[in-house]
Amino acid sequence: MRITNSMMIMRTMRDQNTNLSKMSKWNHDLSSLTNLHRPSDDPIRVARTLRLESDINMSLEYKENIQAAKSWLEKTETTMNEITSVYQRIRELAVQGANGILKQEDTQKVAEEIKELKNHLIQVGNDTYMGRQIFTGFKTDKKLLNENGSYNTPAIDLSATGLPSELIEYKVGDSQTLSVNITGERIFGAEVDTNADGNPDMPKLFADIDKLLAALDAGDNEAASSSLEDMDNQLKTLLQVRGEVGAKVNMIDIMSERITDVGINLKELLSKTKDTDVAETQIQLITAEAVYKASLSVTARIIQPTLVDFLR
Known part of the structure; x- marks a missing residue:
């Protein structure tokens, strides 16, 4: 077969373009720091890259949700600690006032302090996180309690149980959600009838405090002593709720560490899949x-x- 000069030129040009194309590819991989530029480069690795990027984005979303949930729970835990501490102080004062040893003027001082602590409980019961009420379920723009301690009707759903039950949940993983709020009735109890008219009008916690105050004002030590059992039961409830919140805070710390590790592992795998060596x-x-x-x-x-x- 006769090899002409033009044939040599054509073949040489083709070889030169092949060499230049290889050099361009390596240069592109180096400058872009990735060796996947189009699906045809490696369809399997491209598909794996897309899945990994999607998983990384989801893990970042879960991480943000976990952080938001943690902040809400930590605020709730702080508030529950304060409510429990104040209520424990009220019980201590109830014991002092009911022992029959104090003079009437000292009993009145005890009653005055209990009134101040009750008002403080009402304020704490209307506590907020980033401008949102933390104990009113979905109605975070409404206060839970009125000034006298009764439930604020616009803040609660009376259609079913007469008490707010909405739970605010965050998605913290695949098919995994976490409720972050405690509704008011878990803390202050169901409404009870304090006027003997058949209409519940006051959360039990505050009804018990009002009954104690009435007994102290009347100097009725027996009635004051009888309120201690109800207060003990209420205190157990507060401690239980506080424990639940604390357990969730501990659990979400574990979730936060896990989702951070998952994100790191996914990024390392993505780097091995598409990044340039x-x-x-x-x-x-x-x-x-x-x-x-x-x-x-x-x-x-x-x-x-x-x-x-x-x-x-």
Whole structure:
């Protein structure tokens, strides 16, 4: 087969383009720090990359939700600690006032302190987090308690149980949600009838305090003593609710550590899937450049550029 000069030129040009294309690829991989630029580069790895990126985005969303849930729970825990501490102080004062030893004026001082603590409980019961009421379920723009301690009707859902029951939940994992709020009736109890008219009008916690105050004002030590059992039961409830919140705070700390580890592992796997191996790519680029320059040098010697070169 006769090899013409034009055939040599065409073949040489094709080889040169091949060498130049390889050099361009390695250079592109190095400058972009990834070796996947289009689906055709490696369909399997591209599909894996898309899945990993989706999983990373979801883990970031879960991490944000976990942090938001943790902040809400920590605020609730702080508030529950304060409510429990104040109520424990009220019980201590109830014991002092009911023992029959104090003078009437001292009993009145005890009653005055209990009234102040009751007002403080009402204020804490209307506590907020970032401008949102923490004990009113979904109605976070409404206060839970009125000034006298009764439930604020617009803040609670009376259609079912007569008490708020809405739970605010955050999605913290695949098919996993976490409720972060405690509704008011868990803390202050159901409404009871304090006027003997058949209409519940006051949360039990405050009804018990009012009954205690009435007994102290009347100097009725027996009635004051009888209120201690109800207060003990209420205190157990407060401690139980506080324990539940504390357990959720501990659990969400574990969730936070886990989702952080998951995110790190996913990013490492994504890097191994699509990122450029810089050291190896630099070697490949240098090799491709050397091959390309060598091919240019050889081409310049084997292809005669002009007719004069044939006549020499």
